[in-house]
Amino acid sequence: MRLHKPRIAPLHEDNWSEEQNDVLSGQKMRGNVQNIFRTMANHEKLAKRWLVFGNHILSKSTLPARDREIAILRIGWLCQAEYEWGQHVVIGKHAGINDEEIEAIKVGADAAWSEHDALVIRAADELHGDAFITDDTWTGLKKTYSDQQMMDLVFTCGQYNMVSMALNSFGVQLDPDISGF
Numbered sequence: 001m002r003l004h005k006p007r008i009a010p011l012h013e014d015n016w017s018e019e020q021n022d023v024l025s026g027q028k029m030r031g032n033v034q035n036i037f038r039t040m041a042n043h044e045k046l047a048k049r050w051l052v053f054g055n056h057i058l059s060k061s062t063l064p065a066r067d068r069e070i071a072i073l074r075i076g077w078l079c080q081a082e083y084e085w086g087q088h089v090v091i092g093k094h095a096g097i098n099d100e101e102i103e104a105i106k107v108g109a110d111a112a113w114s115e116h117d118a119l120v121i122r123a124a125d126e127l128h129g130d131a132f133i134t135d136d137t138w139t140g141l142k143k144t145y146s147d148q149q150m151m152d153l154v155f156t157c158g159q160y161n162m163v164s165m166a167l168n169s170f171g172v173q174l175d176p177d178i179s180g181f
Helices: 018-024 036-062 063-077 082-094 099-107 115-130 135-141 147-169
Strands: none
Touching: 018 036, 018 115, 036 082, 036 147, 063 082, 063 099, 063 115, 063 147, 082 099, 082 147, 115 135, 135 147
C-alpha cells in the first residue's frame, strides 16, 4: 500500500446519516460494506453519482466480464493501486481469469496471451500512458468488438484509472478479506 493509514477515514455504516445510508446501504460485497464505499460515505452526493456510472461499468457494460476484468486489473497494476488490484483479483477469478493469467497481467501484452487478450491489455496500456488507443490496437479489437464495446472499454479503463487515483490518494486500506500485491 502506498499509504499505511487512510487520509480520509472510512465511516462505519453504523454511523452513517440517513442520506449516506440511502446511497450506500446496498453496497455489501462478500457480506460487508467494503472500505471503498465506507470512504465514499464522506461525500454522499459524489458517491451517489459515481455509483451509477460505476454500476454500468461493472454490471451493465457490453464487454465480456473476463475482458472487463483483464482491463481493470491491468489499469490497477499500472496505477499501483493495491486496493483495486486486490478487489479485482477476487472479481476476476469469478469472471474466469486463472492465477497464471493474473500474474501475466503484471507482465503485460507480451506475456503468453491470445491475440485478443493481448489487445485488451495493450489498449489499457495505451489509454493509461497516452490517453489514446493506437490505430493498430483499435483495428485489432474491432475484429471482435462492436462500437459499443469499444466505448465501454475506453470508459472502463478511464473509470478504473480514476478510481485508482482516488484509492491511492485517499489511502483506502485493504479490507480483511482481500490481499494486495
